[in-house]
Amino acid sequence: MENLKFIANKLYILDQTLLPNEEKWVEIQNKEQAYTAIKTLMVRGAPAIGIFAGYSMALFSKNKDIYELKKYLDSSRPTAVNLSWATKRIVNAFENGKSLIEEAVEIHNEDIKMCRKISEYGLSLLKDGDGILTHCNAGELATSKYGTGLGPLILGKEKGYNFHVFSDETRPLLQGARLTSYELEKAGIDVTLICDNMASLVMKKGMINAVLVGCDRVAANGDTANKIGTSGVAVLAKYYNIPFYVLGPYSTIDFSCKTGDDIEIEERSGEEIKQMYFEKPTALKNTKCFNPAFDVTDNSLITAIITDKGIIYPPFDVNLKKILND
Numbered sequence: 001m002e003n004l005k006f007i008a009n010k011l012y013i014l015d016q017t018l019l020p021n022e023e024k025w026v027e028i029q030n031k032e033q034a035y036t037a038i039k040t041l042m043v044r045g046a047p048a049i050g051i052f053a054g055y056s057m058a059l060f061s062k063n064k065d066i067y068e069l070k071k072y073l074d075s076s077r078p079t080a081v082n083l084s085w086a087t088k089r090i091v092n093a094f095e096n097g098k099s100l101i102e103e104a105v106e107i108h109n110e111d112i113k114m115c116r117k118i119s120e121y122g123l124s125l126l127k128d129g130d131g132i133l134t135h136c137n138a139g140e141l142a143t144s145k146y147g148t149g150l151g152p153l154i155l156g157k158e159k160g161y162n163f164h165v166f167s168d169e170t171r172p173l174l175q176g177a178r179l180t181s182y183e184l185e186k187a188g189i190d191v192t193l194i195c196d197n198m199a200s201l202v203m204k205k206g207m208i209n210a211v212l213v214g215c216d217r218v219a220a221n222g223d224t225a226n227k228i229g230t231s232g233v234a235v236l237a238k239y240y241n242i243p244f245y246v247l248g249p250y251s252t253i254d255f256s257c258k259t260g261d262d263i264e265i266e267e268r269s270g271e272e273i274k275q276m277y278f279e280k281p282t283a284l285k286n287t288k289c290f291n292p293a294f295d296v297t298d299n300s301l302i303t304a305i306i307t308d309k310g311i312i313y314p315p316f317d318v319n320l321k322k323i324l325n326d
C-alpha cells in the first residue's frame, strides 16, 4: 500500500487524515504545504516523514535557502529522528554538488530495502498462528513498503503465515483504528481492533505471543521513543512475560541521546483529545489537556530492538554500538 508517489517531478501523498473513509491523493506544491502535511499528519510515521521530507527538500529548496528550509521542515515534528536525518542527507548532497532528486529517490529506495530486512529479522522470531499485539501504525502507510512494527506480519502473510493481530486503537489520533486495522484488512491479515485499555485483558487471556511496535528514536542506552501509550504496553508485556519487540531502521538510533530523557517529545493540541474524532466535544472547552505524542519505553522493558542490521538484545548500551562497528 503506497502513501507517496513521485511522478514526473511531482509529489503526491495519500492524505492519511481522511483514512479509512476516503482515499484521496493530494499534490504537494510548495514548502508551506509540505510543512502542513507533516504537522497535521497527512503524512506520518517516522520513515514516511523522512522520505517525504527528502523529496520536499529536493523540490522546494532554492540553492542556499536549503539551510532555512531544513530548519523549517525539521521544526514540524521533533521526536522522530528520521525527519532531520533525511533533510541532512539532502543538505549533504547539495554541499557535494549531487542531484537532490536522486538523493531523495535513494533515501526512498533504501527505506524499502531496510524495511524488508527488518521484516525478515522480525519474522524469524515469530511462529505461524501467533497472536500479536501492536500499537499505533508502523506498516506500509508509515514507511515505504512492509513497514517496521507491522513488517514481519505483512511479509509473513506473503509467505503463508497466519497471524492473529490485536490493534490498539491508539488514542487520541486513532492510528491503530483508522490505519492499522484498515491496512491489515487490505493485506488479508486477521485483525481485531481493541481500545488501548483492553491490552491487559488480551494478554492475561493468553491471546498474545509477542508485541511488535515501531519506533521514532532510540537512545544510546536502548531507551526508545514510541507512540504515546507504548510504554504502558511494554510494562504489561513484562508483567505477563510476553516478548516486547521494537522495530526500526538502524538510522533511528541517535547516539547523541544518551538516554530517553534526552529525546524531545512532541506536544500536540488538547483539541485532539477532546474534540477531533467526536461529533460533540467530550469535555468542556476550558478543560485542561496534556497531549504528548510519544513516550519513552525504558530499555529494561524491551526484549530486543530489531533493525535492518540485525536483532539487538540487551545490554543495549554495549550491543547497539557493537552492531555499528560490525
Ligand code: MRU
Residues within 6 Å of the ligand: 041, 044, 045, 046, 047, 080, 135, 136, 137, 138, 139, 142, 143, 147, 148, 149, 175, 213, 214, 215, 216, 226, 227, 228, 248, 293
Ligand atoms: O504520530 P505518528 O502517527 O507519526 O506516529 C507514528 C508512530 O509512532 C509509528 O509507530 C512510528 O513512527 C514508528 S515507525 C513506522
